[in-house]
Amino acid sequence: MTKKIAIIGxxxxxxTAAYYLSQDSDAENIEVTMFDDGNGQATKAAAGIISPWLSKRRNKKWYNLAQDGATLLKQIAMDTNMPEDIYNQCGTIITRDNPDKLQELYDLALKRTSQTETIGDVIKLTPNEVKEYIPILDHSLPGVYVSGGARLDGAKYTNHLKNIAKKINLSIINDYAKLNDDGNILVNDKSYQxxxxxxxxxxxxxxxxxxLPLTVDTRAQKGQLIELAINQVANSDQNMPVLMPEGESDFIPVGKxxxxxxxxxxxxxxxxxxIDDDITDSLLNSAKSLVNNISVDNLIRVKTGTRGYTNDYGPFFGVVPGYKNxxxxxxxxxxxxxxxxxxxKILANLSLNHNVSNLEEYRKPIVNYIKLNNN
Ligand SMILES: Cc1cc2nc3c(=O)[nH]c(=O)nc-3n(C[C@H](O)[C@H](O)[C@H](O)COP(=O)(O)OP(=O)(O)OC[C@H]3O[C@@H](n4cnc5c(N)ncnc54)[C@H](O)[C@@H]3O)c2cc1C
Known part of the structure; x- marks a missing residue:
């Protein structure tokens, strides 16, 4: 019997869920429908930095998820022949003024090399060495380079995976979907089961x-970034790493x-x-603190999107309490x-009732974020 699965978003x-549902060994008996209105989507507005290993966040479950997520992303890129303009393992550099803080980050990254190969090489850099990696920089602090760091174009990633899935078992309805109180989906007064x-x-x-009678903890956070044209083309074929400088906004070279x-x-x-002019100005000033000749004339566009976050900034995933489907x-x-x-990937597996190992190593209880009322 055909199994019908809906994805909203x-x-x-x-x-990624749609991609894994298309790769299941029983994919011919799975029908997937995605509803997406695309409005404000965080993924397509994102900066694209993939470099969890230098994070000092204390939430261990988040770190497990981020570390294994970065490895899975690399795997998906290989499995699907993702072009470099979507996923690029260009490396990342984090800089710090204070030598003790830099040493601390270096030690943390070195420790993490024993937990994952994806992190790659970890190297301490002087300011001049940072500038050799990123020749468009006029100013830099000392840093730590991690060769496994990557840059992802979120919009192209979603299109790439959806195109693969569409050839197998995915249909997409680009519209806003509502949930009925009986758990069915309603789009423009049409009900889907x-x-x-x-x-x-x-x-x-x-x-x-x-x-539904639930209390849900998600909040909206606005994010804006700017894209600039640069003409100081580096004289090498190597992609420049992403820079996460101390006290400034992240600096993400894309191509040359x-x-x-x-x-x-x-x-x-x-x-x-x-778009807020004040934010654009402050992002431009951040770029100017690193590259001398940047001005508003370099501005190509501003992107905005909405992130979802929770009271403890932790992610949640799994079955909605009280609604097993x-x-x-x-x-x-x-x-x-x-x-x-x-x-x-985990949600795709859960929707097919496949066993997911290590699930609890990645998440706090979902009831911390979504609760049935009166429970
Ligand atoms: C400016 C910015 C920079 C960022 N930079 C980075 C970064 O460098 N590195 C990193 O790891 N992360 C980054 N992030 C965070 C990351 O982009 C988000 O955490 C992630 O993309 C969220 O993915 P998602 O699939 O949960 O939600 P989204 O990407 O927001 O997708 C949700 C989708 O659901 C759709 N939708 C919602 N409700 C409905 C409905 N009822 N019917 C139909 N469709 C619906 C929305 O329109 C949207 O398309 C950044 C985010 C922003 C905004």
């Missing part, structure tokens, strides 16, 4: 669950002619997607391009 979680529903609705998870600077974290703007993944915050692929 086509960002990194939804697209599914065996399983995967909610991959990012910052909109609270809204999509509002018809573009530079992304970002991103802002604005907790008080809800789902507003307008509805699965959810969200609250990925600022690191969702890194953690999202693994969350998407």
């Amino acid at each position: 086509g960002g990194i979680i939804g697209s 599914f065996d399983k529903i995967i909610l991959a609705t990012g910052a909109w998870t609270k809204k999509v669950l509002e018809s 002619s573009r530079l992304i600077i970002g991103a802002s974290h604005e907790d008080d703007k809800g789902f507003d997607l307008s 509805i699965l959810v993944g969200g609250g990925l915050g600022s690191s969702g391009l890194t953690t999202g692929p693994l969350v998407g």
Whole structure:
């Protein structure tokens, strides 16, 4: 019998789930329908930094998810012949003024090389060595280079995976979907019934669950970044690493002619997607502190998107309490391009009732974030 699965949301979680549902050994008996309105999607606005290993976050479960997510992403890129303009293992550099803090980060990264091969080589760099890696820089602090760090173009990633899945068992409806109080999906007054529903609705998870008697902890955070044209083309074929400088916005060279600077974290703007000149100016100033000849004339565009986050900034995923046919993944915050692929894969497996090993190593209880009312 054909199993009917719905995915609401086509960002990194939804697209990765769709990809894995298309690769299942029983894919010919699975029908997948994705509903996505794309409005404000975080994945397509994201800066694209994949480098969890230098994070000092204390949430161990988050770190397990991010570390294994970065490895899975590399695997998906290899398995699907992802071109370099989508996934590029260009390396990342983090800089610090204080030598003790830099040493601490270096030691942390070295320790983590024993836990994952994806991190690659870890090297301490002087300011001049940082500039050799990123020749467009005029100023730098000393840093730590991690060769496994990568850059991901979120919008191209979702299209790449959806195109693979569409050839097998995925149909896409580019529209806003609601959940009925009986758990069915309603789009433009048309009702659809599914065996399983995967909610991959990012910052909109609270809204999509509002018809059910649940208390949901997701908040919206606005993020803006700028894209600049650069003409100081490096005289090498090597891709420049991403730079995470101390006290400034992240600095993401894309090929030899573009530079992304970002991103802002604005907790008080809800789902507003307008462009703020003040934020553009501060991101430009951040770029100017590293490269002398940057001005507003280099500005190509500003991107905005909405991240979903939770009270403890932790992600959640699994079965919605009280609704065994509805699965959810969200609250990925600022690191969702890194953690999202693994969350998407896990949700695809859970929707097919496949066993998922190590699940509890990756997540806190879902009831910390989504609770049945009166429970
Ligand atoms: C500016 C910015 C920079 C970032 N930089 C990085 C970075 O460098 N590295 C990193 O790891 N992470 C980064 N992130 C975080 C990352 O982008 C997000 O955590 C991640 O993309 C969230 O993925 P998602 O699939 O949960 O949600 P989203 O990508 O937001 O996708 C949710 C989708 O669901 C759709 N949707 C919602 N409700 C409905 C509905 N009812 N019906 C139909 N469709 C619906 C939305 O339109 C959207 O398309 C950044 C985010 C932003 C905004």
